[in-house]
Each structure stands twice: as structure tokens, then as C-alpha cells.
Amino acid sequence: MELTFLLALDYSLAQRAEDEGVVLARVRKRRIPLFRPEHAATQGLERAAANTIRRERYSRPKAVLASEQSETTLPPPISRSRKAMILPIFKKTSLQGPILAAYNRIVAQSRREIFYSQWGVEDSLTGRFDMLSLHMALVFRRLRREGKPAKVFSQNLFDCFFQDMDRSLREMGVGDLSVGKRIEKMGSLFYGLLAVLNEAMDSGEPDRLKAVLSRNFHNGETHPALDAFADYVLLCDDVLATQETAELLGGAIAFGEPA
Numbered sequence: 001m002e003l004t005f006l007l008a009l010d011y012s013l014a015q016r017a018e019d020e021g022v023v024l025a026r027v028r029k030r031r032i033p034l035f036r037p038e039h040a041a042t043q044g045l046e047r048a049a050a051n052t053i054r055r056e057r058y059s060r061p062k063a064v065l066a067s068e069q070s071e072t073t074l075p076p077p078i079s080r081s082r083k084a085m086i087l088p089i090f091k092k093t094s095l096q097g098p099i100l101a102a103y104n105r106i107v108a109q110s111r112r113e114i115f116y117s118q119w120g121v122e123d124s125l126t127g128r129f130d131m132l133s134l135h136m137a138l139v140f141r142r143l144r145r146e147g148k149p150a151k152v153f154s155q156n157l158f159d160c161f162f163q164d165m166d167r168s169l170r171e172m173g174v175g176d177l178s179v180g181k182r183i184e185k186m187g188s189l190f191y192g193l194l195a196v197l198n199e200a201m202d203s204g205e206p207d208r209l210k211a212v213l214s215r216n217f218h219n220g221e222t223h224p225a226l227d228a229f230a231d232y233v234l235l236c237d238d239v240l241a242t243q244e245t246a247e248l249l250g251g252a253i254a255f256g257e258p259a
Contacts (some may be wrong), residue, residue, distance in 0.1 A: 101251030103160045109255045110135045120223040137194040142240040153249050232258045
């Protein structure tokens with residue numbers, strides 16, 4: 001299915017289009033055909049009258065047309081920066097090569113049994129999403145100052161992540177109109193975790209990191225394994241820091257061992 005949107009500023013409309021597999025296409029300007037007398041007989045009186053008015057408009061002097069057009073208020077064009085914000089929403093990323101390899105390693109690490117059986121992470125869709133977000137955030141943290149190739153890699157990894165979330169929600173039976181809202185909320189949760197995790201780890205204060213983990217994984221309570229959980233996050237940060245950037249961009253991502 002292929003449709004053309006005049007404007008994609010309405011996020012809900014654009015997201016709905018994305019959910020239904022609609023391909024956004026550029027709007028092509030089409031000239032209104034000039035009036036042809038030989039067609040008037042078959043077009044009906046109303047159609048003929050409309051075409052007569054159109055013909056008269058085309059025959060008017062350019063100065064008159066310019067004055068009439070100046071009185072018409074047109075919507076402002078989409079700025080280039082606004083387009084840059086909108087278009088990535090619809091960008092499709094092929095799940096292959098280093099991106100897929102990296103994502104598979106992140107998924108495998110986030111599903112380690114110890115997190116759910118001993119460290120108090122809820123073994124549910126929410127808990128697994130939170131653990132996946134945590135390991136994704138650690139990778140993003142490692143690549144945040146590595147230049148444009150790393151930035152592109154992170155964006156593609158993010159796209160891969162949320163395409164997988166989209167697919168998972170649909171397989172669970174979530175309706176098309178609800179998937180977009182849930183994905184948007186998941187994106188906000190992920191970036192929220194990434195922000196507070198960076199702040200806590202950059203501060204060098206273990207208690208701040210423990211507070212972040214407690215709020216996001218233990219409902220604000222102090223779990224007996226909280227210290228081990230925090231030590232594991234710091235270990236992963238150190239292990240990722242020792243890896244070469246080229247190795248990470250090649251998909252060979254390694255984390256620490258939870259103990």
C-alpha cells in the first residue's frame with residue numbers, strides 16, 4: 001500500500017501510517033488541465049461551469065493573479081531542521097551484519113537467568129525490556145564520544161531495538177493503533193534510563209547508581225542483591241571501555257560476568 005501525505009506533522013497520523021506499512025512519498029506538483037470545449041458536453045453543467053471559471057482565471061493578467069494569491073494565507077513550509085526530526089521516525093533499518101550481531105549479544109546478555117532468579121528483576125515483558133534497555137544504555141554510553149561512525153551505529157542499533165519491540169508487541173496481539181503509542185512510551189523510558197544512568201555513573205558515587213537501579217528494577221526498595229547488581233553494571237562499563245571501538249562497531253560486544 002502506498003499513499004502520499006501532504007504534511008507529516010501530525011505524529012499520531014504519521015505513526016499510524018508507519019504501523020500500516022504506508023510508504024511516505026514526495027508530493028508531486030500536478031498542473032490543473034486547461035479547459036477543453038470538446039469535453040464540456042459530457043461533463044455536465046456544473047462541471048462545465050467550473051471549467052469555465054478556471055479558464056477565465058488562466059486568462060487573467062499575471063498582476064491580477066499575483067494580487068489574489070497575496071491575499072491567501074498559506075501554511076509555513078516545513079523547516080529543514082523539522083524535517084530532520086520527523087524523517088528518522090520512518091527510517092527502516094535492515095537487521096543484518098554488525099547491527100544484528102551486536103543486538104543479539106545484547107539480548108542474550110540481558111536474558112541471563114541470574115537477573116530474574118536472584119537479583120530481583122521481574123520476569124515479565126516490562127522486566128525484560130528494562131534489562132534490555134540497561135545493556136543498550138551501557139553500549140550507548142561507551143560509544144557516545146566516538147565520532148560519527150559510532151553515532152550512526154548507535155542510531156541503527158536503536159532502530160533495530162525498537163523494530164524488535166514493534167514486532168514483539170504485534171505478535172502478542174496488540175492492535176495497530178496501540179503499537180505506536182506503546183513504542184513511543186518505550187522510547188521515552190529508554191532515554192530516561194540512559195540519562196539517569198549516565199548522570200549516576202559520571203558522578204562516581206555508587207549510591208547514586210544503586211538508587212537508579214532500585215527505582216527502575218525494584219520499585220524503589222532495597223533488594224538484597226542490589227550491591228551485586230551495581231557492581232555488575234560498573235564491571236560492564238569497565239569491560240566495554242577496554243574494547244576497541246572498531247571491535248564494537250563490528251558487532252563483537254562483550255559484557256562482564258554477573259556473579
